[in-house]
Amino acid sequence: MTDAATRPADAATTAPVLDVRGLSVRFRMRGERYVRAVTDAHFTLEAGQRLALVGESGCGKSVLASALLGLLPENAETAGSALLGDGTDLLAADERTLARTVRGRKVGLVPQSPAAHLTPVRTIRSQLEETVRELLRTPRAAVRKAAEEAAGRASFPADHLDRYPHELSGGLAQRAATALALIGDAPLLLADEPTTGLDRDLVEHTVDELARHTGSSRALLMITHDLAAAERIADRIAVMYAGRIVEICDAEDFFGARGPRHPYARGLLNALPEREFAAIPGMPPELGALPEGCAFAARCGRASEACRVQPPFADLLACHHPVSDRPAADPADPAEALEAEHA
Ligand SMILES: Nc1ncnc2c1ncn2[C@@H]1O[C@H](COP(=O)(O)OP(=O)(O)OP(=O)(O)O)[C@@H](O)[C@H]1O
Numbered sequence: 001m002t003d004a005a006t007r008p009a010d011a012a013t014t015a016p017v018l019d020v021r022g023l024s025v026r027f028r029m030r031g032e033r034y035v036r037a038v039t040d041a042h043f044t045l046e047a048g049q050r051l052a053l054v055g056e057s058g059c060g061k062s063v064l065a066s067a068l069l070g071l072l073p074e075n076a077e078t079a080g081s082a083l084l085g086d087g088t089d090l091l092a093a094d095e096r097t098l099a100r101t102v103r104g105r106k107v108g109l110v111p112q113s114p115a116a117h118l119t120p121v122r123t124i125r126s127q128l129e130e131t132v133r134e135l136l137r138t139p140r141a142a143v144r145k146a147a148e149e150a151a152g153r154a155s156f157p158a159d160h161l162d163r164y165p166h167e168l169s170g171g172l173a174q175r176a177a178t179a180l181a182l183i184g185d186a187p188l189l190l191a192d193e194p195t196t197g198l199d200r201d202l203v204e205h206t207v208d209e210l211a212r213h214t215g216s217s218r219a220l221l222m223i224t225h226d227l228a229a230a231e232r233i234a235d236r237i238a239v240m241y242a243g244r245i246v247e248i249c250d251a252e253d254f255f256g257a258r259g260p261r262h263p264y265a266r267g268l269l270n271a272l273p274e275r276e277f278a279a280i281p282g283m284p285p286e287l288g289a290l291p292e293g294c295a296f297a298a299r300c301g302r303a304s305e306a307c308r309v310q311p312p313f314a315d316l317l318a319c320h321h322p323v324s325d326r327p328a329a330d331p332a333d334p335a336e337a338l339e340a341e342h343a
């Protein structure tokens with residue numbers, strides 16, 4: 001643990017909203033064993049950017065989010081840094097700093113399940129007012145108005161403010177939770193599976209709202225395994241496999257004609273019902289027993305000897321045999337190359 005790093009003042013204006021460098025999280029288990037939930041993650045988020053972090057269940061997405069919120073359990077050990085635009089290192093900050101100045105104020109959390117996040121025995125108005133008092137230190141006389149404004153920003157109807165959470169539809173509960181998340185005006189919004197359990201209309205509504213609230217001054221990190229939701233909201237996609245980010249790609253390329261370059265990312269995309277509906281064979285490795293080299297090699301049709309060594313994350317990709325940018329021919333695949341030559 002080091003003291004929170006601070007940037008020189010002149011760099012602060014150009015610093016990204018979030019700059020994650022070499023973030024790793026491992027959990028200490030009994031008998032000197034470790035579960036390596038996140039390994040060497042690198043990414044940045046500029047103001048106005050919306051990044052979707054996707055990957056199969058258990059690949060480490062939520063652990064990464066918890067690390068950014070300082071909400072990891074006792075047995076977690078972290079490495080690397082996660083710098084906010086003002087120089088705060090989320091990995092180095094102590095709990096007091098995180099609780100008093102970071103969560104809600106610098107990092108807004110859009111909860112997974114608004115129903116669980118809202119307090120059942122209190123009206124929406126009283127929850128908004130409490131958060132306004134806490135985060136904004138608003139003078140007593142102005143709290144009611146500030147809470148109503150907060151509701152308005154998330155399009156929560158004023159005539160529903162005196163209702164209890166159970167009296168709200170799923171959509172309105174989501175708006176109430178979003179209103180709470182936005183009160184501190186945090187430059188970074190973090191949403192872990194904000195659309196889980198919602199029907200398709202509500203998914204679209206929720207991600208559109210998140211996009212609207214990100215605007216040009218904030219940044220959004222959305223964790224999801226819903227690729228359709230990711231496509232709707234994100235301008236960049238980060239794909240995680242077995243604790244590592246294996247590719248970061250513009251959403252346009254990812255979902256468009258070019259497609260992702262990492263074979264795993266391709267597999268995820270092709271597993272969609274509206275594409276090939278073909279699941280990737282096999283299972284991801286246990287994070288407590290990761291192989292030496294590329295963790296995807298055992299399931300990868302393109303794997304070779306080279307994959308016994310961990311591929312470095314370079315040029316936003318960690319793969320020895322990326323799928324070619326040119327859809328017609330692929331030099332790594334002799335058969336395809338031959339075909340192309342004769343085409
Ligand atoms: N406190 C802990 N101790 C040990 N292992 C943990 C702990 N918390 C999480 N893990 C492990 O870390 C791995 C990553 O879990 P994580 O919840 O981040 O996955 P995820 O990608 O968010 O999956 P999902 O899509 O299902 O939410 C899992 O193998 C999980 O068992």
Ligand code: NI
Pocket residue numbers: 061062063192
């Ligand atoms: Ni998760």
